[in-house]
Each structure stands twice: as structure tokens, then as C-alpha cells.
Amino acid sequence: MTGEPLRTVPAVLARFDTAMSQFAAAFEDGQYVLWLGSGISRERVPNVYSLLENVIESLRVSIDPTDASCAYRSAFDQVLALANLTADEKAKVDDTVPFADWPLRERITAVLAGNYSKVLDVRVEGKPKDYLVWDVLDVPETYGSPGIEPDVEHYCIALLMLEGLVDSAVTANWDGLVERALSDLMPAFGAVARVIVKPEDFHLPKRPVELVKFHGCAVRARGDVNYRPMLIARMSQISVWATQQQNRPMRKRLESLYTERPTLMLGLSAQDANLHHVFGTAVEDLDRPWSPEAAPAVVLSEESLLPHHAHVLEITYGADYDGHAAEISESAVVGSFGKPTLLALVISSLTRKLEFLLERTLHSTWSQHDVQLLADGLLSLRDYAASHADPRNAQELEPSEISQFQRRFVSLLIDVIHLVLTVFRTGHVPSAGGRRYEPLSDRPVTQAIHSPDFPTEEFGWLSIALALVGRGHASGHWSIASGDSSAPANGVLRLATDQRDTPVFFVKDTAILTALELDGAFDDSRGSALVIIANEEPATMTRSPRSRYGRDGKTRSGRFSVASNTAETASADELFEAFKLAGGF
Structure with a gap:
């Protein structure tokens, strides 16, 4: 989108009335699938920058300065190496000072945010391979606690689901806030929604609403340790996710949704390789030609076009993207983040x-x-x-x-x-x-x-x-x-x-x-x-x-x-x- 970001609901409505009227009409006809990312929960659970700070600080305080082969020291150094610090910057690092007080804190977390899956894949010798995810980030409490309240975005999504305008949503989020919002508004939650976390869940009876949690669920992992391995965050998991046999039903469902229906992405960076594989395979089965008269195949609730999103548009539209990149980008970007977009849609x-x-x-x-x-x-x-x-x-x-x-x-x-x-x-x-x-x-x-x-x-x-x-x-x-x-x-x-x-x-x-x-x-x-x-x-x-x-x-x-x-x-x-x-x- 060209111009200033849209940060009020009336401004977003005005865009729906004009430049994005085709999208709005198609959405109101129940055509769009929601693809949800951490951005919709950023004010209820820690964002990626906070998570990275927690990882670095946890490793820092665990270092034994008297142990030259300290496992935490090794992991700490590996994480900092992913920040690509210059020699001068490395010289300024003082691991005796809390990370929150480092002059380079913002610079380091900004770089690591694009490599978060690599950070979480760093191993601490003697600890489980998901130690940074499960123990340091404390997934059960941080994302699965019943005390976490839904936010504006979750209630708006629930309203759109209950109004029959969204029947399928795909989410990479571990939290259970969409489900919580739905259950708050409709006590008979089980009669309304089917939540899919593992392949066997596809055997559950169909419901008016389907929520597919392809990166796992902290709420279920909190109560059942068998869901712990399904929490996807580490590079070693993401890189093989699309090829593992146990993920085939989930992958096929995501590909089907992306092939058959237009997509509205909210708070989703779409930088993970498994998502790119899903999108690429989906359009191989049925391409998505560009037409200015049709509702966009992909709509992004973003203030501007990010590189990862541009890549998704290129994958989706294939050969048409080269000749219509500017038009496609203009049609795809709402110009606003999740809160004003969802409030305007409701x-x-x-x-x-x-x-x-x-x-x-x-x-x-x-x-x-x-x-x-x-x-x-x-x-x-x-x-x-x-x-x-x-x-x-x-x-x-x-x-x-x-x-x-x-x-x-x-x-x-x-x-x-x-x-x-x-x-x-x-x-x-x-x-x-x-x-x-x-x-x-x-x-x-x-x-x-x-x-x-x-x-x-x-x-x-x-x-x-x-x-x-x-x-x-x-x-x-x-x-x-x-x-x-x-x-x-x-x-x-x-x-x-x-x-x-x-x-x-x-x-x-x-x-x-x-x-x-x-x-x-x-x-x-x-x-x-x-x-x-x-x-x-x-x-x-x-x-x-x-x-x-x-x-x-x-x-x-x-x-x-x-x-x-x-x-x-x-x-x-x-x-x-x-x-x-x-x-x-």
C-alpha cells in the first residue's frame, strides 16, 4: 500500500469502501481463510524480541565463570554468533552485565529476530534438545496458562467465526486465545469449533469452525506431555516439517486451504520455510492468476509490504507477479495491523x-x-x-x-x-x-x-x-x-x-x-x-x-x-x- 499507515478503524473502513472493496465483498461472503501469527497475541504473550532477550539472559546467568567448558557458555556464544557482531561490537560485550543493560541489546535482538528458529535450535549439552523452548521460555506457563486473557484480535476473530464469515483459520500460535474467546462468547464451544493439533484430530466430527494449529498447542502440552514434541519452533524441526510422514495430513490440509480459498494473513511474518513449502506446493496443484477484477488471493494485514510477504506473493502468483508486482502489492496490503483491520471487518x-x-x-x-x-x-x-x-x-x-x-x-x-x-x-x-x-x-x-x-x-x-x-x-x-x-x-x-x-x-x-x-x-x-x-x-x-x-x-x-x-x-x-x-x- 502506498501512503501513510492506517491506524484507525474509520481509515480502514474507508479503504474497504474504495481500493479494497473487492476484498471486503469477498470476505463478507465467507470466502477468506485466516492465517494467524504471533502478531495477534503480542500484547498478551511475549513477542519474539522478548523471547530472545529471555533466552540470552537465561544463558548468561547460568554461565559458570570457573568452568572453561561450561555448556551454558558454549550455548551463549553460539547465540551471539548468530547476531553477526563485528569485531568492535564483540569487544563491547560484557557478559557480567544483565542483557537488558547492554548498549547493543536492540541491535542484537533485531538481527536475531530474523533467525529466531536458529536461536531456539542451539543445544545446551546435557539438556533436552528443546530445552530453550520448553524450559527457558517456559511454554506451558507463558503460552498455555489459563490466566491469559484474549485480546481485541481474538474476540474479533471469534465474532467473525460465530457470524459464519470465517469457517477455517490456520495458526502458528501456541496460545489458546482464539479458543478462549470463542468459549467466552459461545459456551457450547465443542459444538461450534474443531481444533486440530495432531493428525488424529482430523477424525473429529466436522464443525462450523475449524482451527488448525500446525505448530502445536501450549494449552494441550501443559496438560499432556505427548503434545510437547509437537511444539514447532526450532530450525531443525521447521526444515524437515514438510517432508515428515507424520505431518502429511496437516500439510495436505494447509495446501488444500491455500489452493482452494483466498487468504487473509494477520500477524504472520510467513518467514518459516515450511510455510513457503506449503504455499509453493499449493500453487503447483492449482495456480493463482492475477486479475485486477477479482478479489486478491492473498491479503496482508500489514502497514507495509515486508520482504517475507513479498516472497509469498511471488510464490502465489508465479509468472504473473513479474509483470504486475506493483498492482499485486497494492491489492494485498491493507495498510493496518490486526486490531484496526479486524475491528473494521466486524x-x-x-x-x-x-x-x-x-x-x-x-x-x-x-x-x-x-x-x-x-x-x-x-x-x-x-x-x-x-x-x-x-x-x-x-x-x-x-x-x-x-x-x-x-x-x-x-x-x-x-x-x-x-x-x-x-x-x-x-x-x-x-x-x-x-x-x-x-x-x-x-x-x-x-x-x-x-x-x-x-x-x-x-x-x-x-x-x-x-x-x-x-x-x-x-x-x-x-x-x-x-x-x-x-x-x-x-x-x-x-x-x-x-x-x-x-x-x-x-x-x-x-x-x-x-x-x-x-x-x-x-x-x-x-x-x-x-x-x-x-x-x-x-x-x-x-x-x-x-x-x-x-x-x-x-x-x-x-x-x-x-x-x-x-x-x-x-x-x-x-x-x-x-x-x-x-x-x-
Whole structure:
């Protein structure tokens, strides 16, 4: 990508709307496989630089200065040799000083980061061959501890999986944070996902989501020593991984995914030789020609193109790469790292589902112009949500403070979506503080509408209602505040003007509204709320009036039936006026 890196969610959304619109559309159709690397977990587990520092310092403090043949001294020297120090630099090395205080610390770790697998392959005489990995890095605790919390990236990936937009993910990571995020959002984790670590796992029943951990799993190794040899990190392991018979099922699965489906790489340097072998073999079976009209075969969630990634693009596109290198690189690089990319994908994909349902509901009765006016309201709502994903004073904050802000945003986003959809479907308010998530649809919406159990019509009306809310916000008629499952009486969201603050509830039909009243979340006699009912509301009986001013003289809540009002109006403008009238705006 040319230009400045994209470090906010609105900036990434703008790229999805323009230069990367083909990628975004294909992703929202469930076409992409995720290939995940350590970059998505860098704020939860140590990054490669920290690992290398730990290795060097551990070896340094273990050296016995009185033993000329000390095994730790030998290993220490071998590691430093991989840093390619000059004679002058070697003369500055003082192994009596903690590595954190070395003037050359950053220089050494920067070089070793490109040789991390060689570093971890250094042997300490008398110790197991994986001593640096298992004991020094303490893999079971560092990567497999149940106390490690998922980050923004893991929850976003879980959301995309539950929404049916990602059915396969391949990861080189040892941690179990994607699985943890999924289990947090969907307690019946085993019914949703199949995690593959060893060849026998391919015999497990298929599930909607597949997570392939081709470099092993620290969580399983923590509880079962038989998984210890499956932790892949050392050069001697990586160099033969693709040719070992026991890895054949895993390799074939990775090749199949890379051959059949386009790839989105997140936090993956792709520098390991076994990955290059997989990619090369995959395109031998079925090449990936370059076409500017098609969604890219490889998309990289990076701020710029790195040499390892350029090599992957060259392997993938073969002969086409030489003549189209600049175009291919431009199409492949999002321009942002994992957090903004994944947050943008979650917000964009949910909006596109709603937009599709809105268009399907209205396309045969309204003009394309009016349909687009309503769809623009959904985009306004999308952009409003995205504007809250990043702190306004990001340039004044430390990276850790920005990350903490984004974690709160993801938590709120999950709560609000779950609150809106649960109230809409059932009339019950979900438990406060929980992170359970019920997706809008468990597959791409173009597929979901063909299921007899999917409420296509009701969700179409809900999409129209949300579009009206978004239009009013964009035009300055009201501001929007999100709801909170801990305060259900405040609505699933609130619309505020200078004169009033209106709790809003979306419900599928009057039966759901009754359930909401019985649940105690909605009290019609309060008179300050707006209830938006998707389906047509039954005609009111004369002896039981339901106007805003009932027979008891008390003000009743506003009511707006989306289906009824859409049938009675002929344009987006008329429907918007009816909506404002019903809400008293």
C-alpha cells in the first residue's frame, strides 16, 4: 500500500469502501481463510524480541565463570554468533552485565529476530534438545496458562467465526486465545469449533469452525506431555516439517486451504520455510492468476509490504507477479495491523448483512434511490460505531492505553449487539456482564436467507429501523447512546435531543413486546420510550385503545411498526417523517 499507515478503524473502513472493496465483498461472503501469527497475541504473550532477550539472559546467568567448558557458555556464544557482531561490537560485550543493560541489546535482538528458529535450535549439552523452548521460555506457563486473557484480535476473530464469515483459520500460535474467546462468547464451544493439533484430530466430527494449529498447542502440552514434541519452533524441526510422514495430513490440509480459498494473513511474518513449502506446493496443484477484477488471493494485514510477504506473493502468483508486482502489492496490503483491520471487518460485515436484508425487503416495492437513502442510514450508523473504536487523543497516549481503550470498545460492542438481538428475538434481557453472543446469522447472509428458520422478513424490518436511526443521527435530529444490559430500562439504545432522552426497544412482534414487559425491562406507562415493532401490529380494539394517550390519561410510549409504516409510505423521506412522529421527535 502506498501512503501513510492506517491506524484507525474509520481509515480502514474507508479503504474497504474504495481500493479494497473487492476484498471486503469477498470476505463478507465467507470466502477468506485466516492465517494467524504471533502478531495477534503480542500484547498478551511475549513477542519474539522478548523471547530472545529471555533466552540470552537465561544463558548468561547460568554461565559458570570457573568452568572453561561450561555448556551454558558454549550455548551463549553460539547465540551471539548468530547476531553477526563485528569485531568492535564483540569487544563491547560484557557478559557480567544483565542483557537488558547492554548498549547493543536492540541491535542484537533485531538481527536475531530474523533467525529466531536458529536461536531456539542451539543445544545446551546435557539438556533436552528443546530445552530453550520448553524450559527457558517456559511454554506451558507463558503460552498455555489459563490466566491469559484474549485480546481485541481474538474476540474479533471469534465474532467473525460465530457470524459464519470465517469457517477455517490456520495458526502458528501456541496460545489458546482464539479458543478462549470463542468459549467466552459461545459456551457450547465443542459444538461450534474443531481444533486440530495432531493428525488424529482430523477424525473429529466436522464443525462450523475449524482451527488448525500446525505448530502445536501450549494449552494441550501443559496438560499432556505427548503434545510437547509437537511444539514447532526450532530450525531443525521447521526444515524437515514438510517432508515428515507424520505431518502429511496437516500439510495436505494447509495446501488444500491455500489452493482452494483466498487468504487473509494477520500477524504472520510467513518467514518459516515450511510455510513457503506449503504455499509453493499449493500453487503447483492449482495456480493463482492475477486479475485486477477479482478479489486478491492473498491479503496482508500489514502497514507495509515486508520482504517475507513479498516472497509469498511471488510464490502465489508465479509468472504473473513479474509483470504486475506493483498492482499485486497494492491489492494485498491493507495498510493496518490486526486490531484496526479486524475491528473494521466486524463492523463492516455486520453492516453489510443488514444492508443486504434491507435491500431484499424493499427492492420490489421502492425505487432504487429510496432504497439507497435508507442504506445510507446504515452506513451512517456504521461510521458512528467506528468513530468510537479509537480514542480521540490517540497521539497523546501510550500504545498500551490505546489497546485498553479498544478492549473496552470490543466489550461494549459485544454487549450492545447481544442486547439488541436478544431483546428483538426473545423479549428477554441477557445477563449483565456476560459475553455470550448470539450472531445475526451463523453464515453469510446470502446463504442464511435460504434457511426456513432464518427470520429474513423480521430482520429486514429491523435493518430498516436501524437505518432510520442512523439517518436521524447523520442529519442531526438526535444523538445516539448505546444501551447496557445492566440497565435494561434505558433501552437497547437511546436517542437524545435537546428536549428529551428516549429509550428505544426493537422487538420482532407484539408477543415479544409482551415478554419484554413481563421481564420488567419495559414499562409502557412510563411514557418516555419508543418501541419499534418489526412486523405489522394487530389493529387496536375499540374497547382497548393503545394510542399514545390512553383512557387513563397517562402518556404511553411511542410505537412504530416498521412493516405497517413501510406499507403506508412510498419513499424514504415519508417513512422517516412517520418515524419521527411516532417517537415524538
